[in-house]
Amino acid sequence: MDGARLNLPVIWLDSGDTLIDESTEIYDEAGSVVRAEWIPGAQALLEYLEENEYTVILVADGRVRSFQNVYRYHRAEHYFSDWVISEIVGHEKPHPDMFGKALEASGLGEAAKRRIVMVGNNLKKDIAGANRFGVTSVWMDWSPRYFHAYEEPDWVPDHVIHSPEELILLLKSGL
Numbered sequence: 001m002d003g004a005r006l007n008l009p010v011i012w013l014d015s016g017d018t019l020i021d022e023s024t025e026i027y028d029e030a031g032s033v034v035r036a037e038w039i040p041g042a043q044a045l046l047e048y049l050e051e052n053e054y055t056v057i058l059v060a061d062g063r064v065r066s067f068q069n070v071y072r073y074h075r076a077e078h079y080f081s082d083w084v085i086s087e088i089v090g091h092e093k094p095h096p097d098m099f100g101k102a103l104e105a106s107g108l109g110e111a112a113k114r115r116i117v118m119v120g121n122n123l124k125k126d127i128a129g130a131n132r133f134g135v136t137s138v139w140m141d142w143s144p145r146y147f148h149a150y151e152e153p154d155w156v157p158d159h160v161i162h163s164p165e166e167l168i169l170l171l172k173s174g175l
Contacts, residue, residue, distance in 0.1 A: 008054050009136070009175065010106045012084075014093075014120035015060040017143035019046070019164070020070055033066035035073050039142060045164035046079040054171075059102045059118065061086040061093055061125065081105070093122075094129030103133075117175065119167060123147045123155040131156075136175060138167065 016022040017039065024037040049056050058080045060067060064087050071077045082105035086092040089101050099118075103109075106116065116135040120126020123139060124147055130137035131154045139157035141148070150156045159175070161167050 008052070009115050009117045009171065010055045010057070010108065011049060012057050012059040012102050012106075012116060012118040012130075012135070013080075014118075014122070014126050014140075015058060015062070015067060015070070017121040017145060018042075018119060018126075018140045022143065022145065032063050032069060034069050036070050038074065039164065041164035043074070043076070045167055046076060048168050050079055055081050055106060057081060057102055057105050058083040058085070059093070059098060059120075060084075061098075063087050093120075093125040094132060096129070096133060099129055099133035099135070117171075119161075121146060123150065123157070124152075127157045128152065128154045131158075138170065140164075140167075 013019060019039065019042040020036045021039045025033045026035045028034050056079055064085050067083060067085060084098060084102045084105055086098060089097050091097045113134045117138055118126060118130035118135050119138040119140055121140045121143055127137045127139050137157040138159045138161060141160055141162050159170055161170060
């Protein structure tokens, strides 16, 4: 990792209702998503992260083909340095293997976990998994689809945002 990136957090992003609006997903006959739309501000967030040389890794549950289709449709595959997808890992979040694979993909060791920020929309999966793994958790409270109450102590995020633009402000503030 080059010197300019050494001080920047590594960003792990979920996809559905964090970048992509799940309510717009269109499926093929095999059950893979073929197209979906950005949530407002998501593409601008990815552009900001790229322009500012953040390492960004997609950490998401689902089928690889679905993510390929959606991000190819938006010509957005290049924003991610790697993808950690549950279909490949063999487990869904909050399983520690998802976060362990993301740590490997980040090129960081255990001691650097404090530099990692997991952003996701699901308290039970994204936030609890990040908290258990020891990385900073940011809850994207954008969609009404999932849990909105902290039912377990490890569901409480380190930070709460309501839009992708708020992540930019959070990163500029130094978290």
